[in-house]
Amino acid sequence: MPTTPPAFTGLSAFPLTPADEAGRVDTDALQRLLSRVVEAKTNSIGLLGSTGTYMYLSREERRRAVEAAVECVGGKLPLIVGVGTLRTDDAVALARDAAAAGAHALLLAPVSYTPLTEEEAFRHFEAVAAATDLPLSIYNNPSTTHFSFSEALIGRLAGLANVSAVKMPLPKGGDFSGEIARLRAATPANFAIGYSGDWECPHALLAGADCWYSVVAGLFPKPALALTRAAISGNAEETARLDTSFHPLWQLFKTHGSLRVVYAAANLMGITKAQPPRPVLPLGSEAVRDIEAAISLLKD
Template identity: 50%
Template sequence: MNSFDFRGLSAFPLTPTSEAGIDERAVAIMVERAVRAGVDSIGALGSTGGYAYLDREQRRRVTRAAVNAAAGTPVMAGIGALRTLHVRQYADDAQAEGAAAVPLAPVSYQRLTDDEVFGLYEDISAAVSVPICVYDNPATTGFAFSDELHAAITGLPNVAAVKIPPAPAEDAAERITALRNALRPGTVIGVSGDWFAAPALNAGADAWFSVVAGVFPGYAVAITRAALDGAESEASRLSAELEPLWALFRRHGSLRVMAAAGELLGLTAGPSLPRPLRGLDQDARHTLEDTLRRLGLLR
């Protein structure tokens, strides 16, 4: 296993996708912006990167574009798929294209059992030479990990991190502590749900897998550095400033909001979401534009 460290801030950029194909140039632009802002890694082909909507060749091209644009900053490349056979193929491709790690979500159509999910990670951990992050995202997969299952999976070779979904801010310390006590020592705990990042980092989480950092990396870098440097009140203050944006994430979904933001910034042309996904309606887009202007994120 290589020495990739999941700690710190990982920016999860969009993969702008229309019915005509993917916009690799836009992927590269967003990766370059994040790298210049000082993120610790790039998370290509996460949920924001639309991995579930892309075929094998498109995934390869996105990973290649991200690795090339990252210019030495490590890149994670998501490998989730319905069948273990395909997960293994995507893992092989990600490694061949230079990915330093692979987040893996238990994607399903038939509801998976705990034994089946453990078996997925068992099979893939034996097949890869780069670290795996257990990608716990019940909002999209429909599967909820128990801490006991997380503990069993992190006992497998090559499994080095878990990414957990958001919890209420007031429960952050209890959630991080309970999970830390369950996992193999040294396992990195990463968080998603951008509004949960500051409370979780302040409570001892190691990493933030950030949607907003894919389009507005500067703010995410500032929040992460403050939290990891022990400036808890500053991290909380900076996150609170973005609450109008977090509210739009919770209302419309962060993917739709960031797709519209990328279009408003001119980072990609619209439409940038694959059908059947639809972008924000006109009213929501105007609200987003006003919000970004008030926050100083759009001029």
């Protein structure tokens, strides 16, 4: 039986992709972010996810980002690369670019202006999964794509060669155990189930999820890794204790959106001066003061 790809287990850190106003990636700043993650020894890196603003970058700049990441990471950690885009042929090309540059796995969101049917989403994933030999994770992110995967569709996709994992949003009502059980019943034994939505992901791990796809780990990999390990070990008390220091940051994520918050935090930490891609605007001074106070609680 095939084993679960290690890229889709444990803690996957999703960093920013710093770029200038014209959308040219600052590879030096990107490598500074990645070096922190490599030093912390998370389980994988998620490049060009939503926090990595993949939809705001050209194919050329995405390729430059992957090449810079591969150069920095040097095979020390598995590198998952997001390849979502509007057209299927373009997503296939992005997948091939990532594979040629040295990525270890792919992440695909069904991005579309016209709402997709389940059959359209399936055919999209079928084409991209067949484009390379890399394991691929389904990116179920209805808040940005406006497409929500049914459990039946996830089960169908899990039958495709190379489709090895799913990155889920937080379940309604917080029923991680129930949702994970249903997904396990619909997918092969080696299929990995992970979650994003940082403020609830420790609970997902306690409930038996395979992976935390983490925004905060892109900036604070060491405390995020400690929290991950406590949750995976089933130590609810230690998980709650470690999670407390993140609570002010979680609240800011909910209030302002994690993307705006991590840009401000990265600026405060001196890692990059890059701002969010327009039309997303940087946060004002009052919010930045709150972010500074929140990140002071995290020992990295």
